[in-house]
Amino acid sequence: METLKTCEFASAPINEALTPADKIRLLKEMLRIRRFEQAALRAYQGGKMGGFLHLYIGQESVAAGACSLMGPNDHVITAYRDHGHALAVGMNMNECMAELFGKATGCSKGKGGSMHFFAPDKNYWGGHGIVGGQTPLGLGLAYGLKYKGLTGSAMCFMGDGAVNQGCFYESMNMASLWNLPVIYIIENNGYSMGTSLARSSVFKSCLAERAEGFGIEWDTLNGEDVYEVRAKIQVAVDRAHQESRPTVLEIATYRYYGHSVADAKHKVYRSEEEIETYKAQHDPINLWKARLLEERVLNEEQYEAIDDAAKKEASDSVIFAEESPIPSVESITEDVYFEVDRQTAAGRTGRHFFND
Amino acid sequence: MAEITYREALRHAMAEEIERDENVVLLGEEVAEYDGAYKVTEGLWKRFGDKRVADTPISEAAFIGMGVGASMLGLRPVMELMFWSFSSVAWDQIVNNAGFVRYMSGGLINCPIVIRGPANGGTNVGATHSHTPENWLANVPGIKVVCPATPYDAKGLLKAAIRDNDPVMFMENTLLYGEKGEVPEEEYIIPLGVADVKREGTDVSIIAHGRAVLTALKAAELLQAEHDISAEVLDLRSIRPLDEEAILRTVRKTHRVVLVEENKPFCGVDAQIASIIAEKCFDDLDAPILRLSAIDAPAIYSPELERRQLPRPTDVVEKVLSICR
Numbered sequence: 001m002e003t004l005k006t007c008e009f010a011s012a013p014i015n016e017a018l019t020p021a022d023k024i025r026l027l028k029e030m031l032r033i034r035r036f037e038q039a040a041l042r043a044y045q046g047g048k049m050g051g052f053l054h055l056y057i058g059q060e061s062v063a064a065g066a067c068s069l070m071g072p073n074d075h076v077i078t079a080y081r082d083h084g085h086a087l088a089v090g091m092n093m094n095e096c097m098a099e100l101f102g103k104a105t106g107c108s109k110g111k112g113g114s115m116h117f118f119a120p121d122k123n124y125w126g127g128h129g130i131v132g133g134q135t136p137l138g139l140g141l142a143y144g145l146k147y148k149g150l151t152g153s154a155m156c157f158m159g160d161g162a163v164n165q166g167c168f169y170e171s172m173n174m175a176s177l178w179n180l181p182v183i184y185i186i187e188n189n190g191y192s193m194g195t196s197l198a199r200s201s202v203f204k205s206c207l208a209e210r211a212e213g214f215g216i217e218w219d220t221l222n223g224e225d226v227y228e229v230r231a232k233i234q235v236a237v238d239r240a241h242q243e244s245r246p247t248v249l250e251i252a253t254y255r256y257y258g259h260s261v262a263d264a265k266h267k268v269y270r271s272e273e274e275i276e277t278y279k280a281q282h283d284p285i286n287l288w289k290a291r292l293l294e295e296r297v298l299n300e301e302q303y304e305a306i307d308d309a310a311k312k313e314a315s316d317s318v319i320f321a322e323e324s325p326i327p328s329v330e331s332i333t334e335d336v337y338f339e340v341d342r343q344t345a346a347g348r349t350g351r352h353f354f355n356d
Numbered sequence: 357m358a359e360i361t362y363r364e365a366l367r368h369a370m371a372e373e374i375e376r377d378e379n380v381v382l383l384g385e386e387v388a389e390y391d392g393a394y395k396v397t398e399g400l401w402k403r404f405g406d407k408r409v410a411d412t413p414i415s416e417a418a419f420i421g422m423g424v425g426a427s428m429l430g431l432r433p434v435m436e437l438m439f440w441s442f443s444s445v446a447w448d449q450i451v452n453n454a455g456f457v458r459y460m461s462g463g464l465i466n467c468p469i470v471i472r473g474p475a476n477g478g479t480n481v482g483a484t485h486s487h488t489p490e491n492w493l494a495n496v497p498g499i500k501v502v503c504p505a506t507p508y509d510a511k512g513l514l515k516a517a518i519r520d521n522d523p524v525m526f527m528e529n530t531l532l533y534g535e536k537g538e539v540p541e542e543e544y545i546i547p548l549g550v551a552d553v554k555r556e557g558t559d560v561s562i563i564a565h566g567r568a569v570l571t572a573l574k575a576a577e578l579l580q581a582e583h584d585i586s587a588e589v590l591d592l593r594s595i596r597p598l599d600e601e602a603i604l605r606t607v608r609k610t611h612r613v614v615l616v617e618e619n620k621p622f623c624g625v626d627a628q629i630a631s632i633i634a635e636k637c638f639d640d641l642d643a644p645i646l647r648l649s650a651i652d653a654p655a656i657y658s659p660e661l662e663r664r665q666l667p668r669p670t671d672v673v674e675k676v677l678s679i680c681r
Contacts (some may be wrong), residue, residue, distance in 0.1 A: 003637070029513075041408070053485060073669015077425075099579075099608075107462065108461050108462035108464070109462035110461050110462075111460055111461075111462050112460040112461065116460040116461070118457075118460070118461035118464050118465060119381070119462050119464070119466055120461070121464075125425070125428060125465070126457070126460070126461065127460070128452075128453070129452070130448050130452055133421070133448045133449070133452060133453060134423020135421070136377065136417060136418045136419075136420070136422050136424070136425065136449055136453075137421055137422075137424060137428070137449075137453060138423035138425065139418060139421065139425060140421060140422040140423060140426040140427070140428070141423045141425045141426070141428070141429060141657065142422055142425075142426020143422050143425070143426045144425065144428075144429035144430070144431050145429070147381065147407070147431060148428065148429070148430075154425075166410075166417065167415075167417035167418055167421060167448075167449070170413070170415035170417055170418030170419075170422070171415075171418045173413060173415065173418070174412070174413060174415060174418050174422065177413065192677075224466060234635070246580055264600055276586075278385075302446065311567075327405035333497075334463065335458055335459050335461075335462055335463035336458065336497045336498050337458070337498065337500075337522045338463075338466040338468075338521040338522050339521055339522055341463055342519075345547065346516070346520055346521075346547060346549075347552060349547045349548065349550060349597060350547075350550065350551040350594060350596075350597025350598055350599050350600075351549070351597055351598045351600045352549075352596065352597045353497070354628065
């Protein structure tokens with residue numbers, strides 16, 4: 001472990017306010033994400049699930065740090081690399097793992113899969129599969145909050161690969177034009193699938209600077225440090241709450257695995273050395289652990305206990321998912337129309353489905 | 357009963373729903389200060405103010421998606437597309453987000469949004485502005501599609517659409533905006549999924565939706581006057597949900613059917629209707645099911661030819677005569 005740099009952000013008021021228990025909770029959240037995804041990867045490799053599995057491992061500090069700032073009217077929406085945010089807002093591993101397994105006990109009853117986790121009761125609006133497609137939805141959450149007169153924000157996460165989608169620019173324009181409290185958080189892990197940042201995007205100093213043209217405040221930050229993540233996102237949250245203004249943030253981060261588990265070339269378009277260097281020197285969990293050890297709010301035994309608990313929770317969730325029932329064939333046509341599900345007068349009028 | 361235009365009927369529906377429910381908001385290009393590109397929302401901004409009626413930039417993907425996001429939080433946005441043709445640039449937001457968010461969340465979320473605007477050819481604006489995407493969207497489970505033909509239906513269906521808790525695609529017609537019809541003063545709702553017999557008849561059924569209903573009614577008059585054929589005209593009104601019973605009822609009554617739409621033939625709405633009729637009342641038919649759609653090419657500009665491209669009353673008459681002689 002390299003020597004920890006002094007973190008100027010440790011003294012930010014939002015971080016000063018953290019109790020030792022809060023700090024340990026942040027560690028726990030990051031470990032839960034990592035152990036959940038490692039268990040999911042093993043199950044995926046064991047043929048237990050279909051489709052894609054976009055792992056967040058390496059980026060845990062971003063979701064854990066950002067979601068730790070959420071108040072009652074702060075909302076989160078993200079793209080398809082969504083397991084980390086889901087766990088960070090408080091979804092439990094069982095419902096998430098069962099969803100990956102396509103089981104009836106999954107958070108979306110097996111209808112969404114890896115890319116589509118939702119928990120509206122926790123202000124978590126997905127989990128969206130189309131790159132950049134969630135950016136207008138984040139705008140809409142912010143608009144809805146403002147319309148209702150609530151002091152809140154919509155944190156809309158996206159990858160660096162999403163910044164070249166048109167609807168993101170349309171959304172930035174409207175966010176600024178209408179003074180909407182949306183925070184676009186670009187998690188820049190350096191690759192839009194197999195295409196590096198340099199080969200996919202032009203920019204002056206950074207991607208977030210593109211917000212300048214829309215008159216939107218922007219900032220960059222190092223995602224490996226939880227204090228920095230929290231301090232700089234809190235500035236944006238304050239701006240949303242106090243000024244109802246948008247922010248674009250770009251967070252430098254890194255994913256250890258491919259774009260998805262199906263990305264066979266992830267060690268072709270980048271070097272093994274690059275991956276190992278990041279793991280060795282920039283791993284957000286190791287860095288936070290070292291920080292907490294240095295601050296003496298954590299000792300090795302406590303760390304091991306937290307990690308063991310996360311591993312057990314993850315392996316238990318695999319058992320839960322394995323043992324859960326597959327959804328019934330009848331359920332295929334449930335949750336399509338609200339009115340039909342509720343058997344309201346509207347739902348009982350006319351034909352909604354067209355088999356047979 | 358007062359006669360008002362289709363345009364006014366829509367406006368009254370929106371005004372009444374804005375007054376009734378604080379979560380109803382009208383958003384779209386030129387809907388507020390400009391009073392609506394087709395004057396459908398005329399006067400609403402002055403009456404209800406910036407919060408309830410707002411102009412958006414020309415950014416269909418962003419503002420439709422914004423409406424979807426806001427609807428997830430409980431708002432009931434009524435989004436105007438200046439033309440349904442412009443839905444193509446918001447397709448991901450409409451189909452993946454409005455259409456599927458309920459499903460992919462396992463029923464945790466619903467999306468009570470209405471997206472409305474004109475969807476028609478016949479105005480010499482070329483192929484890009486003349487799309488009739490009711491069949492494209494009715495193909496998406498999770499989405500509802502409505503195509504009113506008369507002022508009375510336009511008002512009652514729009515009010516039902518705004519109160520519906522699923523995403524409703526409401527397709528109007530610029531050629532109908534000025535058409536007048538009787539609309540009662542008192543409140544009424546027309547449920548989605550209920551077709552309407554616009555004219556009773558005994559010899560043949562003409563099934564249509566949108567402006568093709570008016571074409572069918574004119575054809576029915578010609579058939580009666582010139583050929584002594586009694587045609588029944590069934591207006592689908594709602595495409596999805598669909599009033600299958602009404603379709604089967606009229607076919608069982610007349611034993612002959614011509615399906616008329618202004619859409620293109622391949623996998624048009626009427627292809628679905630024909631399939632249902634063939635499957636469920638084959639033995640009631642005394643003639644093949646015939647379809648009359650727009651001539652199968654992109655909407656042509658040439659004013660003279662575009663009139664020919666869309667079904668005319670005389671085209672309907674010809675089709676009917678081919679199975680009623």
